[in-house]
Amino acid sequence: MSATVAPPAISTFERRRAELLAQRRRATLLYGTILLACLLVSAWVAELSPARLADGIPRFGEYFAQTIPQLRWNHLFDGVKQEGSIAYWFYRLDEWSLLLLETANIAAFATLSGTVIAFFLAFLAARNVAPRPWLAGAVRRLLEACRTVPEIVYALIFVWAFGVGPLAGILAIALHTIGACGKLFAEVIENTELGAADGVKCAGGSWVQQMRFGILPQIAPNLLSYAILRFEINVRGASVIGFVGAGGIGQELYAVIAQNYYEEISAIVVLIIVAVSLIDLSSERLRRRLTEGGRA
Structure with a gap:
């Protein structure tokens, strides 16, 4: 008797499982699309573009390079009046x-x-x-x-x-x-x-x-x-x-x-x-x- 009942129960379970997975995939696709649209709108409002990033990164690197102190190994631990020392930096x-x-x-x-x-x-x-x-x-x-x-x-x-x-x-x-x-x-x-x-x-x-x-x-x-x-x-x-x-x-x-x-x-x-x-x-x-x- 159990052998005759098991196949329909299994098929019902598999069908229900497939429906739930399909619903989950549709929900993921929907929310993913909404999130992507929000990100694109936010980037447009913030005037964010790959071209601006490409232009700004080199300038940031130049500014950062200017802040690096000119330390010299032979004067690293000298006094505050010696250029190239840590004491001169601080x-x-x-x-x-x-x-x-x-x-x-x-x-x-x-x-x-x-x-x-x-x-x-x-x-x-x-x-x-x-x-x-x-x-x-x-x-x-x-x-x-x-x-x-x-x-x-x-x-x-x-x-x-x-x-x-x-x-x-x-x-x-x-x-x-x-x-x-x-x-x-x-x-x-x-x-x-x-x-x-x-x-x-x-x-x-x-x-x-x-x-x-x-x-x-x-x-x-x-x-x-x-x-x-x-x-x-x-x-x-x-x-x-x-x-x-x-x-x-x-x-x-x-x-x-x-x-x-x-x-x-x-x-x-x-x-x-x-x-x-x-x-x-x-x-x-x-x-x-x-x-x-x-x-x-």
Whole structure:
């Protein structure tokens, strides 16, 4: 009996499988065509063409070649007054180091203040724990507004309002950090089990106590991990917003680019790369320890 039933069942399965594969191929072709059309339209709007790329790449190479220092092996480790030495290349290392420290301080203070504000807003933005549904929607729109505008645009506004200097950079990065971290923190809260918070509620605890004793212990390692990751991003952002006068090493980099001091450009870029890499490595190690500690 099973032998007579098996062939029709197998044929039905194979037919259904072929139909599903055909639907998948048609969907892939359709979405691939739409994606290709969007890319072509984007390239046309951006005036991107192979001819322009071919013309621009050699000029980029020429500019990059001008920034390479003229180091000489026989004078490589000589003093700051000897041309061709590393010390001559980094002849303003003390000033640039202070500007790098200022950049790191801008990022650190902005990250700290931004994440603290984002921490409190996240509990209001998380749909599963917000006191009112409409409040969660309103706070989410606020967070979207904070992170939608690029940091450099905020920096331009704050430079106009408060003048040139680190304060504009701190405010710009902090405002963007509120939006970015607030969204991440809210998503962490929404993925948290509410059993402990419900227990605190049943024991007569207020909403604040539910968040403090029922939710926060579960999410603290993830929040710290995201905050440290944001600090890494903000260090790079603090280097860029200096271009509009918001302080830090970026302001000095813009000045030497404007004056075509080619070797100083490469020296500052190398220092930024080294500093950001060291901060990233240290932050990544700390973030990994926090994550592993939270899982343990």
